């Protein structure tokens with residue numbers, strides 16, 4: 001594996017974790033060299049004036065769709081990397097449901113190399129669990145893990161590994177390889193034709209329902225399979241109150257289960273479907289306010305480990321059609337932090353230490369990234385994100401770096417702004433622009 005690019009930068013006038021008086025943070029050759037007052041930068045070092053911003057460890061997204069290879073009309077590794085850097089991310093995990101599917105090391109290594117050459121964010125390819133996401137034959141996980149990309153997370157996301165015997169075998173292989181299986185929890189027999197959360201809103205609107213049990217039955221099944229395999233499992237985009245209760249139970253049994261929640265499942269509910277605008281169509285579907293509340297509380301108390309965007313770009317024609325025909329998924333990378341501020345920080349559910357935990361530290365730990373999600377201390381990696389908690393902005397789809405426009409937040413005011421992102425001392429984004 002080649003050595004990643006590093007840089008030197010003086011980040012002046014920032015408050016690590018939003019605590020205490022502003023300080024300067026000096027990063028030299030990719031590592032934090034000094035934290036203190038009135039530091040001076042060595043020759044050739046970049047300089048950022050923080051203006052009292054909150055300084056956090058760079059964000060890690062366990063769930064991103066970059067669409068390359070195959071759908072470069074909707075996103076590329078370059079445009080997705082730009083969206084990630086602007087959103088405050090220093091590492092993203094790119095899901096395997098590309099075309100061709102990332103079910104072999106040729107593809108996963110190519111994704112990794114392309115991400116490295118762009119250099120805006122560490123792009124970690126996720127490998128498919130089954131060949132072609134077909135759910136019948138395990139992919140060569142060991143080859144992908146052994147490649148230059150060092151794949152450490154496997155998922156058939158977009159589809160559930162629904163065959164229990166295959167899932168059991170995948171967990172057993174994952175254990176021997178020390179890699180993570182991430183499950184898109186959806187029992188397909190319960191979601192045939194489903195396009196919206198099963199509940200009063202879908203019934204009134206005439207939309208076929210996606211029941212809570214389709215998610216929850218897989219969550220509990222996989223918890224039990226992980227228990228018996230003596231390994232861990234990760235639940236993608238947890239979306240229901242019942243999933244939270246099952247996760248809590250599994251944790252109490254000592255089962256090694258982790259889970260993520262998306263910003264949209266924290267903020268939005270199925271009352272938005274009344275317009276039939278397909279921008280609100282997503283898997284799992286937007287649920288009810290009691291689910292939003294349960295997910296927020298679970299993220300605050302650690303039953304849900306982290307926030308992951310499930311950034312899912314789609315072309316205009318895939319959304320500008322009737323609801324039933326539209327592709328599910330919404331953009332997430334550039335709006336994740338302000339939605340966490342809105343749903344978690346402003347209501348008093350998380351402080352900035354908590355934001356660091358759910359956006360950076362826990363996702364890095366879950367997947368075993370040694371150089372991300374680290375404390376802001378001398379000697380640690382200089383991969384950092386600056387947040388202005390008081391600078392609001394209005395979402396204009398045309399102004400996003402993503403190639404696609406399918407954000408559900410159009411015209412909404414976001415309460416906070418990522419003002420700069422630094423990857424190993426290299427400034428990757430600053431004041432709304434990427435630097436490379």
Ligand SMILES: NC(=O)N[C@@H](CC(=O)O)C(=O)O
Pocket residue numbers: 065097157158159184281282283284310312313327328329330
């Ligand atoms: N979330 C979605 O609605 N769509 C994702 C797939 C997925 O995450 O299941 C996509 O790839 O578009």
Ligand SMILES: [Zn+2]
Pocket residue numbers: 157158159184236237283284
């Ligand atoms: Zn999914």
Ligand SMILES: [Zn+2]
Pocket residue numbers: 063065095157158310312
């Ligand atoms: Zn996804």
